[in-house]
Amino acid sequence: MRVGELSRRSGVSVATIKYYLREGLLPAGERTGPNQAAYDDGHLRRLRMIRALIDVGGLSVVATRDVLAAVDDPDLPLFQALGRASGTTTTAPDAAEEQDEAWNEGERMLAEQVDERGWQVSAENPAWATAVGVLATYVRLGDADLARQLGLYMRTMEEVARHEVAAVVDRGDRARTVEGVVVGTVLGDTLLAAVRRLAQQHCSLRLLGETPPDPEG
Amino acid sequence: MRVGELSRRSGVSVATIKYYLREGLLPAGERTGPNQAAYDDGHLRRLRMIRALIDVGGLSVVATRDVLAAVDDPDLPLFQALGRASGTTTTAPDAAEEQDEAWNEGERMLAEQVDERGWQVSAENPAWATAVGVLATYVRLGDADLARQLGLYMRTMEEVARHEVAAVVDRGDRARTVEGVVVGTVLGDTLLAAVRRLAQQHCSLRLLGETPPDPEG
Missing domain, CATH: 1.10.1660.10 (Multidrug-efflux Transporter Regulator; Chain: A; Domain 2)
Structure with a gap:
């Protein structure tokens, strides 16, 4: 055409x-x-x-190009390719600026949990720095109590990832699997975030007795 | 100063x-x-x-202003305020363009799961349209099998949200609670996405036998 x-x-x-x-x-x-x-x-x-x-998925044009380059590279291991996508969806921390005491504390928190759960992951994975960056920001803002959810996040995401990896592998050929990985990972972030907001509304209704907004209002 | x-x-x-x-x-x-x-x-x-x-958190300046306005409004119920943040982190679907057959199928999938789990949520919550938008995109791309993770996402996010809501309520005064909600929700998206990437790396190593990247490479 x-x-x-x-x-x-x-x-x-x-x-x-x-x-x-x-x-x-x-x-x-x-x-x-x-x-x-x-x-x-x-x-x-x-x-x-x-x-x-x-x-x-909310990716930039540059991030999209990087993700698609990973899709088109048959030599790149599937989920390593995704590191590229995750590294580009959030602002990468400036190494020189960020390696302060809070950064070290964030990295210690993550390393401890990774060790406890026996995860085989690499600190070279861009998601590692992203996670440490968030934990360090909690510490800097005086919101370190929020980091206590890390273990819960890891346990639930391990269950999610196990099902997701198995499902895309079930697709059979590599091209369809890679496409499933890319679409499911990038758009899955958006879906998970939206589902989390809906779950928060549901749980706050129960816990705080908040009423749902009046559709007529 | x-x-x-x-x-x-x-x-x-x-x-x-x-x-x-x-x-x-x-x-x-x-x-x-x-x-x-x-x-x-x-x-x-x-x-x-x-x-x-x-x-x-990756918010735009406009989205940040909207979130902070919600923080500063003492009359706004806590987790409803967050709807504003979620609605602005992703591109809102164009109503006229998106209300096609795929959209209806996505909405049917979400409504069915919400009903099954007994969630009290409002379709007015911007996260509703965001979730339907992702499911509709899966359908349009021929990747409807990815939508099978929805039930798993909802079950795990309900557990996450229950703990998150309880933890910020524990902070006591409203200002500190609201701050915890905002920081924990927006930055928590980034943390959850990063943890999901690490979990995918761990699970793909086990399922696909992929080896971690060589740090010297």
Whole structure:
């Protein structure tokens, strides 16, 4: 199909499609003339995935390109590839600025829990620094009591991850598995956060006796 | 203290402090002269919270202002206030565009699970539309199998929320509770997502036999 049809079928403007082509998010079409290229269903599918990662997953264009590069690299182990996605969804801490006493305390908290649960994870995983960054911020703000949820987060996320990994592996071929990992991990963050808000509403109603907002109000 | 000292002690530039004052994120100082104002420890604390929400929580300046307005409104029920934060961390779906068959299927999935778990939540909660948006995207991408994790997400997040609500209520006075809700909810999203990545690494090592990256590599 021509770029006009790709735009119509995906709902993405021609200008935006050309931007994604320039930035390397979308592979080039097959050249059919000096100013013309043909696109296939693979392009349409990729375009829908790009929009999902940006619009629903909240990734930046740069983060999306990094995630897709991981998808396209057949040599990269699946869940290591995801490290790239997690590292780019949050601002990476500035090493020089952040390595203070609070940072060390945050890292000690995480290392202790990782050790206790017997997790085999690498401090090279960008998610490690992200987690330490949050714990250090709790300490700096005088909210260290919030870090007490870390063990609970780890226990529940281990159960979630075990099911998630098993489910995408069940898909069979690598391309479909990688796609499941990327979409499920990035969009799953958004879904988990939303479900957590709904759970908080439900639990605060029970604990604090707060009433649900009046839909007519 | 003068604005210069506030800047030194918070690590935030004077220009940025003035921007936050103009945008209403930071309350005005006490006027002490025609071009001079005095700031106190409350300003310093608020400034640290602003930076945490933006740098670590990944909120935009506008979202941060909305969250802080909720903090400052003593009439707003605690966890309803958080709806504002969740609604602004992800792109709100365009109602006209999104109400298609996939949207309806996503909403049916969520409503069924909410009903099954007996959750008292309101479809007016912005997190409702966010959750439906993710489920609808799974359907549109042909990844509806990923939605099978919804029940697991709800069960684990109910446990997380129950502990979180109880812990912040334990803080006693409303101001400290609200602060705990805001910091713990926004930064907790980042922490949960990071812990989920680490758990995925751990579980994929066990399930797929992937080896951890070589720190020397």
